[in-house]
Amino acid sequence: MIGQIAFILVLLITGGIAFKKYSTLRRNILLGKDEEISGDTGERIKNVVLIAFGQKKMFKRFIPALFHFFIYAAFMLTQIELIEIMIDGIFGTHRFFRNGLGGFYTFLISFIEILSVLALVATFIFLARRNLLKTPRLHMDEMSGWPKLDANLILIGELILVTCIFTMNGTDEVMHRNAGQGSYGFAISSGLGPAIFGGMSSGTLHVLERVGWWGHILMVFGFILYLPFSKHLHILLAFPNVFYSKLTSRGEMKNMPSIMNEVKSMMGLVEEDPNANQGEMEELPKFGANDIFDLSWKNILDAYTCTECGRCSSVCPANITGKKLSPRKIMMDVRDRAEEIGNNLDTNNLECVKEDKKEGTTKLTPDIYDDGKTLFDYISNEELHACTTCNACVEACPVTIDPLDIILQLRRHEILDLAAGPSDWTPMFTAIENGGAVWQMSDDRDKWTKE
Amino acid sequence: MSDLKKLKIDTMADFSARGEEPEILFWVGCAGSFDARAQKVSVAFVKILNEVGINFAILGNEESCTGDPARRAGNEFVFQMTALQNIETLNMYKVKKIVTACPHCFNTLKNEYPALGGNYDVIHHTQLLQELINDGRIKMKEGGVFKGKRITYHDSCYLGRVNGVYEAPRKVLEQLDSELVEMKRCKTNGLCCGAGGAQMFKEDEPGDKRINIERIEEAMEVNPDIVAVNCPFCLTMMTDGVKAKEKQEDVMVYDLAELIVQNNGI
Ligand code: SF4
Ligand code: SF4
Numbered sequence: 001m002i003g004q005i006a007f008i009l010v011l012l013i014t015g016g017i018a019f020k021k022y023s024t025l026r027r028n029i030l031l032g033k034d035e036e037i038s039g040d041t042g043e044r045i046k047n048v049v050l051i052a053f054g055q056k057k058m059f060k061r062f063i064p065a066l067f068h069f070f071i072y073a074a075f076m077l078t079q080i081e082l083i084e085i086m087i088d089g090i091f092g093t094h095r096f097f098r099n100g101l102g103g104f105y106t107f108l109i110s111f112i113e114i115l116s117v118l119a120l121v122a123t124f125i126f127l128a129r130r131n132l133l134k135t136p137r138l139h140m141d142e143m144s145g146w147p148k149l150d151a152n153l154i155l156i157g158e159l160i161l162v163t164c165i166f167t168m169n170g171t172d173e174v175m176h177r178n179a180g181q182g183s184y185g186f187a188i189s190s191g192l193g194p195a196i197f198g199g200m201s202s203g204t205l206h207v208l209e210r211v212g213w214w215g216h217i218l219m220v221f222g223f224i225l226y227l228p229f230s231k232h233l234h235i236l237l238a239f240p241n242v243f244y245s246k247l248t249s250r251g252e253m254k255n256m257p258s259i260m261n262e263v264k265s266m267m268g269l270v271e272e273d274p275n276a277n278q279g280e281m282e283e284l285p286k287f288g289a290n291d292i293f294d295l296s297w298k299n300i301l302d303a304y305t306c307t308e309c310g311r312c313s314s315v316c317p318a319n320i321t322g323k324k325l326s327p328r329k330i331m332m333d334v335r336d337r338a339e340e341i342g343n344n345l346d347t348n349n350l351e352c353v354k355e356d357k358k359e360g361t362t363k364l365t366p367d368i369y370d371d372g373k374t375l376f377d378y379i380s381n382e383e384l385h386a387c388t389t390c391n392a393c394v395e396a397c398p399v400t401i402d403p404l405d406i407i408l409q410l411r412r413h414e415i416l417d418l419a420a421g422p423s424d425w426t427p428m429f430t431a432i433e434n435g436g437a438v439w440q441m442s443d444d445r446d447k448w449t450k451e
Numbered sequence: 452m453s454d455l456k457k458l459k460i461d462t463m464a465d466f467s468a469r470g471e472e473p474e475i476l477f478w479v480g481c482a483g484s485f486d487a488r489a490q491k492v493s494v495a496f497v498k499i500l501n502e503v504g505i506n507f508a509i510l511g512n513e514e515s516c517t518g519d520p521a522r523r524a525g526n527e528f529v530f531q532m533t534a535l536q537n538i539e540t541l542n543m544y545k546v547k548k549i550v551t552a553c554p555h556c557f558n559t560l561k562n563e564y565p566a567l568g569g570n571y572d573v574i575h576h577t578q579l580l581q582e583l584i585n586d587g588r589i590k591m592k593e594g595g596v597f598k599g600k601r602i603t604y605h606d607s608c609y610l611g612r613v614n615g616v617y618e619a620p621r622k623v624l625e626q627l628d629s630e631l632v633e634m635k636r637c638k639t640n641g642l643c644c645g646a647g648g649a650q651m652f653k654e655d656e657p658g659d660k661r662i663n664i665e666r667i668e669e670a671m672e673v674n675p676d677i678v679a680v681n682c683p684f685c686l687t688m689m690t691d692g693v694k695a696k697e698k699q700e701d702v703m704v705y706d707l708a709e710l711i712v713q714n715n716g717i
Contacts, residue, residue: 249562251558256531260531267535287527315636317666318656321645321658321661321665323657323658324656385653388645388646388648389647390643390648392612408525411523414525425524429521429524429526432518437485439485445484445514449458
């Protein structure tokens with residue numbers, strides 16, 4: 001009874017905190033601009049099945065993909081077991097599904113056990129890879145500090161979790177046998193249990209079983225609350241992120257209708273609307289993006305989905321040749337900036353109210369937000385200028401993130417709003433504008449046909 | 452280029468003056484028009500078109516930059532100006548089908564002009580070349596100059612990864628009596644030459660190495676006699692890379708159209 005009450009309490013508290021944290025997450029993502037998601041839903045679902053569930057893009061690198069798949073499959077299947085744990089916890093039952101499912105239950109738990117062992121092996125390998133092998137993509141500059149700790153914490157958490165599962169099943173097995181009810185017949189714990197816990201007294205067994213059970217569920221609850229702070233958020237967000245990824249050609253940069261229409265009217269291609277722009281001039285339009293508010297919510301969802309795996313940066317030609325640009329860092333920067341803004345909103349930090357709105361304002365809202373910073377405080381021009389728009393990062397990302405889209409929006413801001421950018425580009429712009437060619441040429445364009 | 456005299460190159464204006472329409476428009480692009488090395492590719496491609504008797508036109512002085520480098524640098528104004536100008540011209544001549552030897556022009560014409568009101572059927576010259584070979588209109592001479600040579604193919608980003616065209620150029624190369632060897636990073640994993648995203652028009656950002664050097668070193672690993680490319684900017688970058696490695700005696704960089712012309716002695 002006390003166990004049940006304790007469990008329900010922990011469940012409610014976890015649920016409450018999780019609700020708050022995930023609502024904040026949603027709010028942060030929606031700080032981005034609206035973006036119309038168009039295209040065939042069927043194709044989107046197909047992508048989710050192949051890329052998110054099937055991990056199709058992961059398997060471009062087979063070995064890590066395989067080990068990652070063990071952890072992933074164990075995680076997915078454990079969810080079934082979790083339902084049982086919830087029911088047992090609330091109603092004080094023991095292995096609630098066993099009676100109803102019979103042989104299938106034995107199969108299911110056995111399967112989970114085998115996957116857990118594979119996941120355990122994978123976890124050891126990943127820990128070694130991260131800390132001993134020094135795989136280059138896991139050791140770039142942006143990975144020091146929290147990102148590294150985050151990766152290790154979760155792997156250690158995984159170890160504890162698997163230990164708890166086997167303590168729980170192993171001791172339960174022994175108690176089951178001691179009670180004369182025979183073996184559960186689970187693949188691993190039916191052998192492992194008696195081998196480790198065989199000689200223990202029933203009191204010790206009982207305590208250990210509870211420790212395993214509680215340890216398991218508390219790790220899971222902890223994990224749920226930890227996710228929003230971690231790169232492991234991808235286990236949830238990969239699904240919507242893949243679903244909402246663009247289906248149109250990679251080669252198409254988003255059109256800017258405002259500029260198109262202005263140029264059209266400059267060139268006399270449209271009838272001037274006599275009523276347009278009369279009277280009050282609207283606020284000067286802002287081009288491209290220099291902060292979270294100008295990016296689309298999909299860009300921010302991308303950032304929160306990033307697994308920090310560095311597949312993008314390891315194929316980025318700029319990064320490979322020692323330039324500062326790392327597409328992974330772009331994604332991490334966007335997430336950090338979204339978090340910074342989110343925190344200021346949550347704490348109602350009135351310092352961050354726009355100068356001209358400060359007076360009388362008691363509540364900080366996104367539309368009056370100005371903390372004097374922008375994304376350019378996180379991402380340098382040097383990084384932006386190094387991109388060749390080769391799309392290697394887009395191709396490489398296992399969860400269909402598009403770092404290039406963000407880079408190009410920042411470039412647009414730099415050139416159109418700040419009139420900055422590499423000075424080398426100015427002659428090219430002028431040449432196109434005045435002569436219709438990327439180089440300033442005195443020859444005719446068709447001279448090559450005549451000489 | 453004395454043999455230019457033999458070539459037949461009409462402009463859209465010529466066609467329209469005669470009240471005729473060409474089968475296809477050859478979009479030459481800035482590099483194909485002005486860059487000395489890329490001009491040779493334009494000539495080679497025209498030779499093939501003439502040889503198989505395709506009725507084509509160029510825009511000549513009515514063609515402008517598609518705007519790709521300006522747009523990717525972030526300058527949407529300049530892009531819109533040149534793009535809308537081009538669309539005006541193309542629509543005035545009622546152009547339906549376009550072929551180009553530049554994957555950047557190809558991408559912009561195909562994927563970006565529709566949103567601005569320019570809808571055309573656009574193909575890259577390697578796709579047209581493959582079609583012509585398939586239809587038997589280009590017959591590759593056997594035992595040509597490339598017999599026994601090792602050729603490696605460099606995927607351009609905008610033809611390959613961006614537009615998913617990996618096979619057509621390889622099919623063309625397989626027709627040469629030579630050995631096609633792949634670099635470690637090829638097809639979807641192909642490494643950029645370093646020119647895209649308007650990098651061609653600026654100094655590199657600080658780093659350890661130029662991207663074209665990284666790429667040419669990778670090409671060298673498969674000991675090619677020829678590096679085949681499909682893009683005028685890759686052509687420049689790879690050629691510079693070969694020069695930097697002082698290998699210009701051993702390794703040649705050619706566009707696919709040039710290889711066909713040489714093989715068949717057109
Ligand atoms: S598109 Fe830019 S950021 Fe992405 S891999 Fe290529 S150079 Fe790197
Ligand atoms: S953007 Fe994609 S490929 Fe790059 S680190 Fe994030 S998840 Fe990995």
